[in-house]
Amino acid sequence: MTDYIFYIFLDMAVEYFAGTIPDCIHSMRRHDTKKPETASYERLVFRNASDYHYMKISLIFEGGNIRLNAAHFKQLIISSLRELYGEIGAALPFDVLKFEENTLSAVLRVYSSALVRLWSALTLLGCYQGQPCGIRVVQVTPFLLALSGNSRELKLD
Amino acid sequence: MYSNLEKTPRHLLVCEKSNFKNEKSRHGIHVENHYFNYRVSVLIPECGALPAGLSTIGSSFGKYYLVKNLPVYEIVEQQFLDLCVKKGSFYALSYNTRIDQDNSAALIPAGKLILSVDKDTYEELGLEGQQSQYSHKAVMRHIITIDLTDASFAPGTKKYKRVIWALKEKKPLACDFLMAWHPSGEGDFSLSSYFAKYQCKEHTPSVSTKILRDIPSPVISGGELKGKPEESCDSQEFLDWLGAASADIDCNNEASSFLSTYCCPEPSVVMGQACLWTVTGFLLPEKIYMLLEQLRHYFDEPKLAHWTTLTVHGFADSPVSWGVAEHGFHKGGENLYNFVIFRNHDYWLQMAVGTQDGCPP
Numbered sequence A: 001m002t003d004y005i006f007y008i009f010l011d012m013a014v015e016y017f018a019g020t021i022p023d024c025i026h027s028m029r030r031h032d033t034k035k036p037e038t039a040s041y042e043r044l045v046f047r048n049a050s051d052y053h054y055m056k057i058s059l060i061f062e063g064g065n066i067r068l069n070a071a072h073f074k075q076l077i078i079s080s081l082r083e084l085y086g087e088i089g090a091a092l093p094f095d096v097l098k099f100e101e102n103t104l105s106a107v108l109r110v111y112s113s114a115l116v117r118l119w120s121a122l123t124l125l126g127c128y129q130g131q132p133c134g135i136r137v138v139q140v141t142p143f144l145l146a147l148s149g150n151s152r153e154l155k156l157d
Numbered sequence B: 001m002y003s004n005l006e007k008t009p010r011h012l013l014v015c016e017k018s019n020f021k022n023e024k025s026r027h028g029i030h031v032e033n034h035y036f037n038y039r040v041s042v043l044i045p046e047c048g049a050l051p052a053g054l055s056t057i058g059s060s061f062g063k064y065y066l067v068k069n070l071p072v073y074e075i076v077e078q079q080f081l082d083l084c085v086k087k088g089s090f091y092a093l094s095y096n097t098r099i100d101q102d103n104s105a106a107l108i109p110a111g112k113l114i115l116s117v118d119k120d121t122y123e124e125l126g127l128e129g130q131q132s133q134y135s136h137k138a139v140m141r142h143i144i145t146i147d148l149t150d151a152s153f154a155p156g157t158k159k160y161k162r163v164i165w166a167l168k169e170k171k172p173l174a175c176d177f178l179m180a181w182h183p184s185g186e187g188d189f190s191l192s193s194y195f196a197k198y199q200c201k202e203h204t205p206s207v208s209t210k211i212l213r214d215i216p217s218p219v220i221s222g223g224e225l226k227g228k229p230e231e232s233c234d235s236q237e238f239l240d241w242l243g244a245a246s247a248d249i250d251c252n253n254e255a256s257s258f259l260s261t262y263c264c265p266e267p268s269v270v271m272g273q274a275c276l277w278t279v280t281g282f283l284l285p286e287k288i289y290m291l292l293e294q295l296r297h298y299f300d301e302p303k304l305a306h307w308t309t310l311t312v313h314g315f316a317d318s319p320v321s322w323g324v325a326e327h328g329f330h331k332g333g334e335n336l337y338n339f340v341i342f343r344n345h346d347y348w349l350q351m352a353v354g355t356q357d358g359c360p361p
Helices: A001-019 A021-032 A070-089 A113-123 A142-146 B027-033 B053-061 B078-083 B119-125 B158-170 B235-246 B285-300
Strands: A042-047 A052-061 A092-102 A105-111 A129-139 B014-020 B038-044 B064-071 B088-092 B102-108 B114-118 B141-147 B174-183 B199-203 B206-218 B270-285 B307-314 B335-342 B346-353
Touching: A052 A113, A052 A142, A070 A105, A070 A113, A105 A113, A113 A129, A129 A142, A142 B235, A142 B335, B014 B235, B027 B285, B027 B346, B038 B235, B038 B285, B053 B270, B053 B285, B088 B346, B102 B174, B114 B119, B114 B174, B119 B141, B119 B158, B174 B270, B206 B235, B235 B270, B235 B307, B235 B335, B235 B346, B285 B307, B285 B335
Parallel strands: none
Antiparallel strands: A042 B014, A052 A105, A052 A129, A092 A105, B014 B346, B038 B270, B038 B307, B064 B174, B064 B199, B088 B102, B088 B174, B102 B114, B114 B141, B206 B270, B307 B335, B335 B346
């Protein structure tokens, strides 16, 4: 009996090496070597796809060492919006994504439809707690990734 | 009431999906034709230290040169073309010139000199050019393209003499140039010795590595560019999230927060750590392609990460974006592209341009 089983396995081995393997083992091998699906080519073009615009700005004081935190900074911009556009303008939703207290620089996010109103309010922002100040807009872009690579910052001596 | 104020200039985003092993994949062409690159960033999820292969490539990015107050005719003269331009890929871009205000110049490896000049300079120079594609009623900018490798530009020809005369005597143009050279064979040419009589300084690209910890990241699938509800995010959401991760912006905000409501697109997972590696300088497409190939083979060994990204930022003040397509600066000069590389050699390629740019190829 054992010899008979041995000869069955020997027979399968010979068939395997001869290229004609039994169906059950062949289908297992086919399953093992099944290649993962790869992506087919696709191209999408989006025009004005970004709902938001991003602004990198910095607050500059004429003199004095004035410190403020992110909440004060946002409140300052809201007050400038209120001055220019009233209560409706003050309700304009925008985000202070990042604020650095040391350099008084920030990254803002605003809906594209509200960009002009926010930018004009930033331009006309004139003072904080009686101190003259201004906002310098460093970069404006619809792609947040573009804020990480502004070649105009390249300074070589 | 504010309908006119709600309009913004147009921008374009092209998202492509393919596989690196696909014969018709054009990833190499896109990298090769984007000549002027300012910054390259690589983000590797679930990675606490920079892989050895990347740091080797980072150190081999090659030097670039800043030549101050170089007259433009010097890179047009036949001697320079024979020694340098025709024996490799030479890249030159005017430094510290703003494409929307000043005169800019660029020399691309195809041997074309591209001058982007204002109206007065164009009239004084007297060379043939075209109006900028982005002019309005008053044409304020002209683009002059001179093919230096053309047969009609051989020394002694009328065209050659006119160009040299215009740039040398009629309206001498000079600016600071960033330049780099990638030789096609063995050569002993040195830019620093050729331009020794000008102030030529060698620079090395600066490299920085940052490890990000405990950041939420969107779940994406290589085959689903538009995402699948509840399963994966789309390519635009991913690009925005990548911008937030690169700029170190908090993605864990509540909807009721006063300061920011920005949060990671869903579905998302939290990455324990991620390596963000950045190279900044005047970077050549040849080296960027080597970096891309290295990243492709990152997944040859089993890794926890499902994807990595390679982001390339172009110069905002370059006269061209891809190939000889005109590039301008309206409210921004973005011309960047981003590869998302998946384990099975699938990739996404996202190319973003601003207002004064044609559609990426």
